[in-house]
Amino acid sequence: MQIRVLQRSVLPGFGLTMGVTVFYLGLIVLLPLAALVLKSATVPWQQFWDTVCDPRVMASYRLSFGASLIAAAVNAVFGFIVAWVLVRYSFPGRKLVDAMVDLPFALPTAVSGIALTALYAPGGWLGRWLTPLGIPAAYCRLGVVIALTFIGMPFVVRTLQPALEDLDPELEEAAASLGASRLQTFRRVLLPGILPALLTGFALAFARGLGEYGSVVFIAGNMPMKTEIAPLLIITKLEQYDYAGATAIAVVMLSASFLLLLAINMLQWWSRRHSE
């Protein structure tokens, strides 16, 4: 394979920066992951398979991936609206709202978990109104989705903002002058333009949701087979000194998320193929 420098830069140092990149990624990302895989490799195949296929583990995978996907999807829709409002309109307090978007980043996740639980628990401010309607929010799967939505929101907003700022309002005017309806303008002109950024935001929010632990365990209730997320199972196994079982669950999660993220990246590459 031939190494090709895409664009000659006035700054030299491809060799050095590439070396640093490989070393840094190796040290920070690959080494811990390799240790994880190696550790799980010490487990006999049968035991590995039994651990992973345990109904309780399978249920936690379904919940973790399902809730993360739903939360990321919810964020993709509403995060888009937030980003749109922040970019396109100026209103008093815009800077304040803009800063608020980052709060889920900054808050210790346990704090947000406790806050959300207090809010949605049957006696909480919101739970008090939701429970009589037959919508239990805390201590059920909905609670997991709520926590993951909270955690993932900034990813979508922050990745969409620059893309929306880039989007020329003239494009919408052009579409309108050509007779396109508002829906057509959105679907055929706006959406394809921001799809790569939207997918990035979705992927980030999704990945964050998969790994999230702190905020979820408070609101989920952690009932086996029902509201137990995979990271919690890993912690449980660790507490029982079952390192092999913990790494087995982790390796499956890791592979699945890698494949999903790869797929999203391919989709993104495909949707970006004609933009400059």
Add this chain to the structure above:
Amino acid sequence: MSIAVEHISKTFGRFVALDDVSLTVDTGELVALLGPSGSGKTTLLRIIAGLEQPDRGSGPIRFHDEDVAQCNVGDRHVGFVFQHYALFRHMSVFENVAFGLRVRPRKLRPSKAAIKTKVHRLLELVQLDFLANRYPNQLSGGQRQRVALARALAMEPKVLLLDEPFGALDAKVRQELRRWLRRLHEEIHVTSVFVTHDQDEALELADRVLVMNAGRIEQVGTPDEVFHHPRTQFVMNFLGQVNRFHGRLEQGKVHFASLSLDWPNHDSVRTQPAQVFVRPHDCEVDVCRNGHSCFQATVTHVHSAGPNVRLELRAESGESLCAEVSQERYRELGVAVGSQVYIAPREVKVFAGEAG
């Protein structure tokens, strides 16, 4: 399709972009809105298109006697061409041009085959059929603008509006596209209005030119009229190179730069300030007084590259000015920086009053 807008005003906050502007464009005419940036020309174009709403109390916007002021942009059936093309990046050239046809309601939408034929015909018209499958980022600026034009023409607009269509292109491509657009207009004859700050473009391309300044229309006329018979100081100043002198009108004479010329139009006894304009090519240059009324000047700079030679001069009364002579005449005169010359204005324009 004729256009008539009456008493249009538009303010953005405190800024008055348009101040009671009226304009008519006849069917099949090509009209240029010419003015410096901030003169309101683009705002006027966008109001005609429906991309901008005029202030309340503005008059009607009529397309062929039908008031469209309440219609939104999609219902006005105008083709709008943007300065920066506004092509859809994720669509091929073909898809861009087909867009206006494909978004029509199902009942009015042509068949796939009809769309294909039509788009290829339009791409042939703009001489880009061979690029149908390319994407906008693979085209040059001139090609992109022609795609944008084809896209606007696809919906068979009754009116074509172009906002600085060649503004983002380099000089050579501009000239080519200008001629090409003139030919295209002769071919399809759609009523067209274009905005430009480039006087050459306006004078060369348009049937009529509308000169705008500070939200008002200064003058409307054929390119010949506005260039040779400017009605205001602004138009005189804006169109072409011009030398300006501060002078005065006195008893049927105009005095400027140590010259006095008869000015019979002014018969008031009262002395009045006046602005005197002389175009560089109307300045006759000689090395000696040759009988004409003339004034003395010193050559300060010579630009000899080009079809004509431009001499920068300082009059003995202190004003700097510029004169244009042919290469032949320049060699004949044999002047250089520092030479003393005599300037005899062949034609002067005088506007009474202070500088405006």
